[in-house]
Amino acid sequence: MMTGNACQTDAPQARSDMVEPDGVDDLLTMVTRLLTQAGAYSVLHPGCGCGRYGRHLAQAGFLVTAFDLTTVAVRAAASRNAVSDATIRYLVGDPSLPSRDIGQYDGLFAPNILHLFLTPDRHRLLRMLGKHLRIGGLAVITALSVNDARYGQGREVEPNTFEILPGQYIHFYSEEELHVELARHLRLSVIEPAIEIEVDHLGNRREYSVLLACGVKSHDH
Numbered sequence: 001m002m003t004g005n006a007c008q009t010d011a012p013q014a015r016s017d018m019v020e021p022d023g024v025d026d027l028l029t030m031v032t033r034l035l036t037q038a039g040a041y042s043v044l045h046p047g048c049g050c051g052r053y054g055r056h057l058a059q060a061g062f063l064v065t066a067f068d069l070t071t072v073a074v075r076a077a078a079s080r081n082a083v084s085d086a087t088i089r090y091l092v093g094d095p096s097l098p099s100r101d102i103g104q105y106d107g108l109f110a111p112n113i114l115h116l117f118l119t120p121d122r123h124r125l126l127r128m129l130g131k132h133l134r135i136g137g138l139a140v141i142t143a144l145s146v147n148d149a150r151y152g153q154g155r156e157v158e159p160n161t162f163e164i165l166p167g168q169y170i171h172f173y174s175e176e177e178l179h180v181e182l183a184r185h186l187r188l189s190v191i192e193p194a195i196e197i198e199v200d201h202l203g204n205r206r207e208y209s210v211l212l213a214c215g216v217k218s219h220d221h
Contacts, residue, residue, distance in 0.1 A: 027196055027212075028056045031109055031140050034214055035062065038138035040107030046129065047113035048090070052199060057109065058088040065102060067091035104132055108139040112196055112210060114181075115144040115171045119158060122171070122181065130185040133217045139186055141213045142196055146172045148209040178211050186215030 031053075035043060041063055048054045048066035058064045066088060091102075108129060114122050133139055144150075146160060151172045154162035161171040173181075175191050182188055194212040199205050 027142075027194060028053060030194075030212075032057065032060045034140055035107045035109070035138060036060075038107060038216075040105075040138055042103075042105045043107040043109055044102075044105040044129070044132050045108075046110050049198065051088075051090075053109065053111060054088050054090075062087070062107070064088040065091065065105070102132060104134040104137070106134060106137050108133050108137065108141075110139070110141045112142045112144060112198070112208065114141070114173070116169065117171065118161065118169060123184075126181065126185050130217060135217055135219065137217050139182075139213075139215050139217065141182065141215075142194065142210040143173045143178055143213070144170065145193060145209045145211050146174050147193070148172060150208075173211055175211060178213055182213055182215060185217070186213075187218045188213060188215040190214045 035057070041061075043057055043062045043064050045054050045057065045064050045066040046068070048068045051066070054064050054066040064087065067090065110129065114125070117125060129139075150170065151160075152162065154164035154170070157163050157169065158171070160173070160177070161169055163169055178191055179188060191211055191213045194210050196208045196210045197205055198208070
């Protein structure tokens with residue numbers, strides 16, 4: 001399993017003692033442990049989808065602010081949260097990056113959203129998310145891997161980026177590329193292969209081969 005020092009070195013490393021998460025609960029347990037070990041309390045959660053990850057983090061004791069690119073998903077998540085006592089705030093009606101001042105957070109959990117963008121927009125997304133992470137704050141990010149079964153579907157428009165429908169793109173990362181992109185914003189400690197399972201609002205399960213990256217913000221950009 002990922003140990004307490006997994007986010008304390010400066011370069012990505014192969015971890016023989018780390019067990020790949022094989023389900024949504026395993027991944028959440030790993031993310032929760034990382035944020036807890038980092039001393040995080042407030043967590044920004046972009047790509048919240050229908051709210052499963054956000055609810056888990058809130059129930060684990062984090063103060064969560066969540067949003068998503070899909071307004072319908074955010075509204076569904078907020079509706080579910082309305083009948084729970086979880087400590088979580090959804091930015092309903094703000095489908096992209098929050099434009100208002102939402103402050104800085106101790107932690108960031110961004111599950112599998114980078115693949116939706118072309119290169120300039122990915123860089124912009126990471127810069128803006130970085131502004132909302134305090135210095136010393138921990139970011140945990142998952143990104144689609146080039147080893148995912150969906151790799152190569154559609155028309156390649158950029159290296160490892162495929163247009164699956166008009167205007168709809170999927171980007172797949174190698175470990176080297178993910179390190180290069182994230183190292184501009186974080187002091188990375190680990191990039192590991194993992195399995196991510198998403199459950200949509202209809203209960204459909206999808207399995208993805210992803211890379212899980214962990215890093216600390218060391219300075220403002």
